[in-house]
Amino acid sequence: MIQKVTSPPSGKALNGMNEMDATEIRLFHFPENRLRMTISDQLSYVTVKPVWAAPLSHPDQFLSLLNGKGEEITTVSEVTSLSSDSERAVREELRRRYLTPAITSVEIARCEFGITYWTVQTDRGRRDFVTQSLQENAQWISERHLLLIDVDGNRFEIPNVADLDVRSREFIERIV
Amino acid sequence: MESEIRSADASTVVESTDDDVLIRLDSDFSEDGSYGTRTLTVTKSTISIVELSGVRSLFMPLSSVKSARNEPLVGGGRMEIATKSGEIVPVISYSLTLAAKFSEAARGIEQLAKGEELLIKLKEEKLRCEKCDRLLPERDGVCPACLHRGKTMLRIGQFLVPYRAQAISLAILSFATTVLSLAIPMVQGSLIDNVLRPQHNVTLLLKLMAVWLGILALSSILQVLNGRLIAFLAGHIAADLRSAVYRSIEFLQLTFFDKKQVGAIAARVTSDTDRVWGFLVEGVPFLLLNGLTILGVIGFLFWTNALLAACILVPVPIVIGIGAFFWKPMSQMFHRVSQKTARFHMHLNESLHGIRVVKAFAKEDLEFGKFRHRNHELRDAGVSVDTRWYTVFGAMTFFTSLGALIQWTVGGMMVVSGKLTLGEFWRVSAYLALVYGPLQWFSAVNQWFSRAMAGAERIFEVMDTESESYGQRGSHRDIVGEVEFTNVRFGYDKSNPVLKRITFTAKPGEMIGLVGKSGAGKSTTINLLCRFYEPDAGEIRIDGVDYRDIALQDLRGQIGIVLQEPFLFNGSIAENIAYGKPGAPFEEVIEAAKAANAHNFILAKPDGYDSMVGEKGSKLSGGERQRISIARAILHNPRILILDEATSSVDVETEKQIQEALGRLIQGRTTFAIAHRLSTLRNASRLIVLEKGEIAEIGTHEELMNKEGVFHALVQTQTAINEIVGIGAGS
Numbered sequence: 085m086i087q088k089v090t091s092p093p094s095g096k097a098l099n100g101m102n103e104m105d106a107t108e109i110r111l112f113h114f115p116e117n118r119l120r121m122t123i124s125d126q127l128s129y130v131t132v133k134p135v136w137a138a139p140l141s142h143p144d145q146f147l148s149l150l151n152g153k154g155e156e157i158t159t160v161s162e163v164t165s166l167s168s169d170s171e172r173a174v175r176e177e178l179r180r181r182y183l184t185p186a187i188t189s190v191e192i193a194r195c196e197f198g199i200t201y202w203t204v205q206t207d208r209g210r211r212d213f214v215t216q217s218l219q220e221n222a223q224w225i226s227e228r229h230l231l232l233i234d235v236d237g238n239r240f241e242i243p244n245v246a247d248l249d250v251r252s253r254e255f256i257e258r259i260v
Numbered sequence: 261m262e263s264e265i266r267s268a269d270a271s272t273v274v275e276s277t278d279d280d281v282l283i284r285l286d287s288d289f290s291e292d293g294s295y296g297t298r299t300l301t302v303t304k305s306t307i308s309i310v311e312l313s314g315v316r317s318l319f320m321p322l323s324s325v326k327s328a329r330n331e332p333l334v335g336g337g338r339m340e341i342a343t344k345s346g347e348i349v350p351v352i353s354y355s356l357t358l359a360a361k362f363s364e365a366a367r368g369i370e371q372l373a374k375g376e377e378l379l380i381k382l383k384e385e386k387l388r389c390e391k392c393d394r395l396l397p398e399r400d401g402v403c404p405a406c407l408h409r410g411k412t413m414l415r416i417g418q419f420l421v422p423y424r425a426q427a428i429s430l431a432i433l434s435f436a437t438t439v440l441s442l443a444i445p446m447v448q449g450s451l452i453d454n455v456l457r458p459q460h461n462v463t464l465l466l467k468l469m470a471v472w473l474g475i476l477a478l479s480s481i482l483q484v485l486n487g488r489l490i491a492f493l494a495g496h497i498a499a500d501l502r503s504a505v506y507r508s509i510e511f512l513q514l515t516f517f518d519k520k521q522v523g524a525i526a527a528r529v530t531s532d533t534d535r536v537w538g539f540l541v542e543g544v545p546f547l548l549l550n551g552l553t554i555l556g557v558i559g560f561l562f563w564t565n566a567l568l569a570a571c572i573l574v575p576v577p578i579v580i581g582i583g584a585f586f587w588k589p590m591s592q593m594f595h596r597v598s599q600k601t602a603r604f605h606m607h608l609n610e611s612l613h614g615i616r617v618v619k620a621f622a623k624e625d626l627e628f629g630k631f632r633h634r635n636h637e638l639r640d641a642g643v644s645v646d647t648r649w650y651t652v653f654g655a656m657t658f659f660t661s662l663g664a665l666i667q668w669t670v671g672g673m674m675v676v677s678g679k680l681t682l683g684e685f686w687r688v689s690a691y692l693a694l695v696y697g698p699l700q701w702f703s704a705v706n707q708w709f710s711r712a713m714a715g716a717e718r719i720f721e722v723m724d725t726e727s728e729s730y731g732q733r734g735s736h737r738d739i740v741g742e743v744e745f746t747n748v749r750f751g752y753d754k755s756n757p758v759l760k761r762i763t764f765t766a767k768p769g770e771m772i773g774l775v776g777k778s779g780a781g782k783s784t785t786i787n788l789l790c791r792f793y794e795p796d797a798g799e800i801r802i803d804g805v806d807y808r809d810i811a812l813q814d815l816r817g818q819i820g821i822v823l824q825e826p827f828l829f830n831g832s833i834a835e836n837i838a839y840g841k842p843g844a845p846f847e848e849v850i851e852a853a854k855a856a857n858a859h860n861f862i863l864a865k866p867d868g869y870d871s872m873v874g875e876k877g878s879k880l881s882g883g884e885r886q887r888i889s890i891a892r893a894i895l896h897n898p899r900i901l902i903l904d905e906a907t908s909s910v911d912v913e914t915e916k917q918i919q920e921a922l923g924r925l926i927q928g929r930t931t932f933a934i935a936h937r938l939s940t941l942r943n944a945s946r947l948i949v950l951e952k953g954e955i956a957e958i959g960t961h962e963e964l965m966n967k968e969g970v971f972h973a974l975v976q977t978q979t980a981i982n983e984i985v986g987i988g989a990g991s
Contacts, residue, residue: 115347117348117349117350118348139334179293180293180333180338180350180353181333181334182333182334182335183289183293183333183334183335183336183353183355184334184335185295185335195592196710199397201394201395206295207294208289208293208294208295209294209295209296210295211295212395213395214395214396214397216397218599234357235397236355236356236357236359237356238335238336238355238356238357239334239335258589258592259592
């Protein structure tokens with residue numbers, strides 16, 4: 085059956101639309117709790133939602149900026165290529181949207197009764213949590229990058245196990 | 261968190277207001293995104309956020325609220341309030357631990373803002389154990405560290421009651437076995453002291469040998485009996501436990517199944533029961549017997565020679581210490597190996613299942629790389645656990661043997677100086693092994709016990725959960741088929757109604773089509789009709805009787821369901837057709853299959869009606885499964901029939917056959933049909949159009965099309981989409 089071609093979105097046009105010069109982008113909060121964006125001082129978006137395209141495998145890269153409806157406006161492949169004000173604004177917003185803490189040290193990790201009790205220091209402060217069946221809930225993203233998921237689905241990231249202190253590493257080594 | 265609404269005097273400490281606090285909820289993130297506490301407080305007229313310091317950081321009148329919602333964030337969420345002036349105010353962020361409560365709170369705020377009755381339930385949930393302050397693995401669940409062990413033990417013990425004779429015999433037999441095993445060294449000692457001496461006493465030797473032989477024979481017989489009893493008890497208790505759990509699960513309300521995964525429920529039937537009976541049949545005797553033996557032997561040693569006993573028992577604390585210290589890490593390592601093995605199996609399974617894809621992409625090397633990685637992981641884990649094990653075991657052996665060394669040194673000197681006879685020396689050395697052997701394992705018992713108790717708790721939780729109310733059996737009532745919904749309201753989550761104000765009557769023999777977008781409440785209506793759930797408000801009457809007064813078995817016995825993905829049980833085709841009417845004559849089975857247009861394809865199979873359908877019916881095609889499920893419904897002969905997307909997953913030719921079969925099936929029955937493709941409902945007596953849980957329109961296909969309302973719009977969209985969708989369209 086021959087299909088009517090309605091709108092031919094050619095590949096080039098898509099790329100052109102989605103990857104624009106990062107220096108043309110200006111991100112800022114106005115009012116306080118709303119991230120807005122202007123592009124080349126011509127296009128303006130009143131609500132912008134930043135999401136990481138692949139937060140685990142490509143951290144700090146490929147930041148997708150969505151409009152209020154959740155449709156992508158553009159992708160910024162290197163956040164650092166934004167102007168420093170824009171970068172600060174978007175990082176602020178990201179911190180509000182990504183509540184996944186990074187573990188900086190493991191104070192206690194005890195396996196008892198088939199579950200594991202953790203007390204950790206994170207970049208967001210100290211936290212206690214419980215994990216069940218570590219086979220599923222401790223995921224190695226790469227050789228050294230570990231993700232722990234607690235009984236409620238909260239995620240705790242260890243970006244690089246090798247960066248932890250010896251004691252923390254021993255806990256991880258022994259339990260996970 | 262700043263906005264125009266933010267109170268100007270943020271520094272003032274909140275005074276207690278006269279308004280009653282209707283919602284109060286603590287979050288676990290502070291304003292700057294780190295962990296901390298902030299409190300959301302809602303009264304009849306205001307919403308406020310108070311920081312841990314007592315500072316009020318947000319305050320807004322409830323009258324300015326248009327709606328409240330929960331924005332999902334990564335690892336948590338944020339409550340946001342849309343104001344009437346069009347502003348969206350982020351109110352408070354929280355982790356996933358509290359997400360359910362905050363979405364409840366948001367609904368509460370909306371209800372209050374609209375001036376409705378506050379319907380939410382903010383139950384105080386325990387996150388930590390009250391006694392030991394440990395976090396609980398399940399909210400409001402049992403703390404594995406602080407179970408009522410005595411009570412649970414007693415309850416487990418009930419499972420022994422039917423077998424008390426066997427249990428008591430087992431205890432007696434075990435005791436006798438132990439005593440006998442203690443007797444042999446006595447004989448040997450006496451042999452050394454009284455026979456192996458310069459004056460040869462052959463008669464005594466023969467006598468002692470006869471005694472020894474007797475003991476041997478008796479203890480062997482006892483051991484055989486013992487083993488048989490254990491096998492009997494283990495088998496029976498395990499089976500009883502599994503039956504009890506399964507039977508309880510069967511009658512649980514569907515809400516229980518909504519919350520838990522099938523795997524987790526199955527685990528309660530298998531692994532949790534295993535833990536319990538394992539402990540009961542093997543753990544308890546192990547503890548009792550070895551405990552008794554050790555105490556007895558130690559007593560005997562001291563009685564024989566206190567000094568020697570004290571000396572040779574010196575390494576005991578060390579052995580216990582090693583056991584206690586290494587047991588946990590060792591068991592964790594063993595656990596890790598078993599996890600790696602499971603992962604290895606999973607990977608192997610997956611790559612074999614996907615072998616076509618692997619070949620098609622020529623990725624054999626890549627897959628082998630992954631395989632090798634897992635394989636090596638498994639190898640390394642195995643090697644490291646064994647290395648550790650043999651090291652610990654070696655140390656254990658050293659200290660255990662130290663006991664013997666001390667015994668030979670101290671005991672040897674005593675024998676030389678005549679303070680100890682050779683026979684006594686021999687007995688001491690034989691008993692020594694009885695102490696040191698089981699001692700190594702005692703540290704494992706606590707963990708064994710804890711696991712069994714946790715398993716038991718989970719089992720009892722299922723048994724204690726409220727089951728469906730089945731009504732009185734035997735009060736059989738023949739249903740004619742009139743179904744009447746009056747002002748029905750229902751929500752899976754009581755505060756969030758999925759159905760509201762549903763009122764309609766289906767006359768006997770009518771076919772009612774349920775139409776609406778996904779999430780409109782079609783399947784929920786069906787679930788209510790089957791009484792998988794009961795309405796929160798309003799009534800459902802069948803033949804004018806509140807359906808809660810009809811025995812559940814009776815009601816469901818007269819309702820038939822044909823689903824989009826029919827579920828067949830592993831068995832023959834004939835068995836599956838006769839599922840709703842076991843023992844139906846074969847003629848009826850064939851009759852039903854013919855009516856369902858299934859007879860011909862069944863005959864084409866080598867084993868005809870005896871063909872096995874495979875697990876979940878996997879050996880049949882989708883259309884075949886569907887027709888068998890229709891035949892099953894025809895034979896079941898229900899008064900009320902439910903067709904849930906019965907024709908959506910098959911090709912056109914098969915669909916024609918199924919439609920034909922359905923046409924025969926619905927004759928004379930009150931039928932409720934859900935169909936995604938609206939054209940298939942053309943023959944329905946009436947259509948009920950649902951929108952956001954409420955009835956938008958009721959009428960015949962023609963009436964609704966002429967009305968050009970919601971239904972008309974749905975049909976238009978569907979027609980439009982059907983024209984566009986096609987593989988490769990738009991390229």
